[in-house]
Amino acid sequence: xxxxxxxxxQRPLRVNENGSIGYPAGGEGDLTGEEVPGGTxxxxxxxxxxxxxxxxxxxxxxxxxxxxxxxxxFKSPNPHYAxxxxxxxxxxxxxxxxxxxxxxxxxxxxxxxxxxxxDVDTKTWADVASDIDAVDASATPYLRExxxxxxVACGA
Numbered sequence: 001x002x003x004x005x006x007x008x009x010q011r012p013l014r015v016n017e018n019g020s021i022g023y024p025a026g027g028e029g030d031l032t033g034e035e036v037p038g039g040t041x042x043x044x045x046x047x048x049x050x051x052x053x054x055x056x057x058x059x060x061x062x063x064x065x066x067x068x069x070x071x072x073x074f075k076s077p078n079p080h081y082a083x084x085x086x087x088x089x090x091x092x093x094x095x096x097x098x099x100x101x102x103x104x105x106x107x108x109x110x111x112x113x114x115x116x117x118x119d120v121d122t123k124t125w126a127d128v129a130s131d132i133d134a135v136d137a138s139a140t141p142y143l144r145e146x147x148x149x150x151x152v153a154c155g156a
Contacts, residue, residue: 012024012080013080013083013084013087015087015091016040019042019043019088019091019092019095020040020041020042020043020088021040021041021043021084021085021087021088021091022038022039022040022041022084023038023039023040023041023078023080023081023083023084024038024080025037025038025078026038026078026079026080027077027078027079028077029077030077036076036077036078037078038078038080039078039081040084041081041084041085041087041088042088042092043085043087043088043089043090043091043092043093044089044092045089045092045093045095045096
């Protein structure tokens with residue numbers, strides 16, 4: 001945690017509402033010798049579909065102020081850009097994975113809803129915990145016996 005806080009002080013980046021990462025001016029332009037302006041890095045989530053910013057969306061992550069909108073530059077002269085881009089990519093990918101998980105488990109979680117008129121209160125949860133303990137108490141000796149028999153059969 002302290003390491004991350006130190007990184008934050010070294011690279012004054014900001015996370016915008018849309019998940020992009022803003023970075024400050026820094027470095028020196030080769031042609032002018034002036035400080036390279038800051039900008040915004042947009043993350044790529046690893047997919048080639050509408051969920052990913054692209055040049056046609058106007059939010060392509062490789063655009064650099066003062067370098068045109070071709071988006072083909074391999075290296076930004078701003079020293080903060082690489083870290084901002086890395087964080088934006090990781091954030092974008094994390095959101096993408098979270099959305100996949102939401103979709104995957106939505107149906108299963110919907111099935112866990114209580115039937116209309118059924119109240120799930122503290123007493124119900126205590127009953128569930130008691131049932132779990134009872135199953136554990138009766139299953140544990142059986143599983144230990146089976147495991148011992150398997151170890152003997154395998155020569156362990």
